[in-house]
Amino acid sequence: MEIRYAALIGLGAMGSFFAPRMEAKLGRDHFRVVASGARKERLETKGVTINGVNYKFSVRTPEEEGPKADLIIMAMKDMGLLQAIEDIRNLVGEHTQILCVMNGIESEEKVAAAYGWDHVLYSYMRMSIVMKDGVADFDPNWGTVHFGEAKNETLTARTQMVRDFFEACGIPYVIDEDMKRGIWFKFMCNVGENMTCALLGIPFGAFRTSDSANELRRAAMREVMAIANRLGVDLSEQDIEAQEKTVKNIPYGNKPSTLQDLEAKKKTEVELFAGTVVRLGKKLGIPTPLCYVFYHGIRVYEEKNTGEFDPR
Ligand SMILES: NC(=O)C1=CN([C@@H]2O[C@H](COP(=O)(O)OP(=O)(O)OC[C@H]3O[C@@H](n4cnc5c(N)ncnc54)[C@H](OP(=O)(O)O)[C@@H]3O)[C@@H](O)[C@H]2O)C=CC1
Numbered sequence: 001m002e003i004r005y006a007a008l009i010g011l012g013a014m015g016s017f018f019a020p021r022m023e024a025k026l027g028r029d030h031f032r033v034v035a036s037g038a039r040k041e042r043l044e045t046k047g048v049t050i051n052g053v054n055y056k057f058s059v060r061t062p063e064e065e066g067p068k069a070d071l072i073i074m075a076m077k078d079m080g081l082l083q084a085i086e087d088i089r090n091l092v093g094e095h096t097q098i099l100c101v102m103n104g105i106e107s108e109e110k111v112a113a114a115y116g117w118d119h120v121l122y123s124y125m126r127m128s129i130v131m132k133d134g135v136a137d138f139d140p141n142w143g144t145v146h147f148g149e150a151k152n153e154t155l156t157a158r159t160q161m162v163r164d165f166f167e168a169c170g171i172p173y174v175i176d177e178d179m180k181r182g183i184w185f186k187f188m189c190n191v192g193e194n195m196t197c198a199l200l201g202i203p204f205g206a207f208r209t210s211d212s213a214n215e216l217r218r219a220a221m222r223e224v225m226a227i228a229n230r231l232g233v234d235l236s237e238q239d240i241e242a243q244e245k246t247v248k249n250i251p252y253g254n255k256p257s258t259l260q261d262l263e264a265k266k267k268t269e270v271e272l273f274a275g276t277v278v279r280l281g282k283k284l285g286i287p288t289p290l291c292y293v294f295y296h297g298i299r300v301y302e303e304k305n306t307g308e309f310d311p312r
């Protein structure tokens with residue numbers, strides 16, 4: 001099995017990690033970006049500029065008939081997921097594999113509900129990229145896509161196929177032995193960091209100096225840990241300790257995506273982060289008071305941004 005025809009839906013920050021290298025490997029006719037309407041027009045006329053190079057990738061509309069894709073990368077924000085699942089329907093064939101690289105713990109389940117687990121591998125990103133007005137600059141050799149089956153002591157044929165493709169493209173990857181644990185660890189870090197920074201309007205650098213910011217970050221991580229443990233995912237205090245070093249090495253002024261979204265007056269992925277924790281906590285009878293405050297506090301910021309109420 002080999003990847004000869006691939007597609008990407010979601011040519012934003014994360015999409016820009018993949019698109020140039022996938023097109024370089026497969027050629028313009030065998031790598032397509034899925035988009036329609038004004039988005040398609042923008043990608044075809046203005047394109048995107050990635051590390052100083054302007055790209056106008058070949059766009060395929062959801063309605064267009066054509067070859068089925070061997071690999072589809074999905075890289076939208078949470079709010080776009082359900083539409084995107086429908087938009088790739090024409091590209092999913094018998095052998096298609098889908099990687100939905102979004103943050104959060106539930107995107108694979110949603111894609112698998114539409115297409116079946118035979119078509120879905122687990123994945124997540126350890127990378128930080130900002131795309132603003134179609135421009136993204138980053139070191140393409142820093143950061144990794146993590147992917148694989150739930151467990152990867154031995155590699156299945158489809159995991160090897162995607163691995164060989166990423167090797168050929170020069171896309172840095174990691175195959176976690178336990179992908180579910182990896183996804184939950186990333187989620188625990190995201191909830192602690194993204195929610196704390198968004199509610200308080202502080203950059204990552206605050207975690208180097210503020211005991212109180214760290215107290216909140218760790219308390220939110222512990223709410224996630226309690227839920228993960230109940231669901232059989234073995235996150236522990238050691239994982240929280242390990243992230244302590246990582247978070248304090250992130251460049252001082254960097255901001256997690258949730259705060260970036262608030263500052264850009266966009267809708268955030270709070271539903272996917274604190275919203276998921278509150279929902280699962282309720283279902284499992286696990287208290288999540290901090291995520292409850294994060295969730296509603298960030299929702300109020302969104303309402304202020306979109307003018308849903310008059311803050312007079
Ligand atoms: N940015 C980062 O550093 C990281 C992000 N992540 C996660 O990755 C995911 C993607 O984030 P990110 O790349 O930052 O988000 P962006 O907003 O930068 O990119 C999302 C892109 O998806 C496009 N899109 C949405 N719906 C569709 C659709 N139906 N068809 C075609 N294109 C569509 C959007 O187009 P348009 O702009 O026209 O709406 C946009 O270009 C999120 O879950 C995020 O949490 C994970 C790790 C790090």
Ligand SMILES: CC(C)(CO)C(=O)C(=O)O
Pocket residue numbers: 103126127128129189190193194255256257258
């Ligand atoms: C870049 C990173 C890892 C920072 O938390 C992220 O996932 C986000 O901002 O959403």
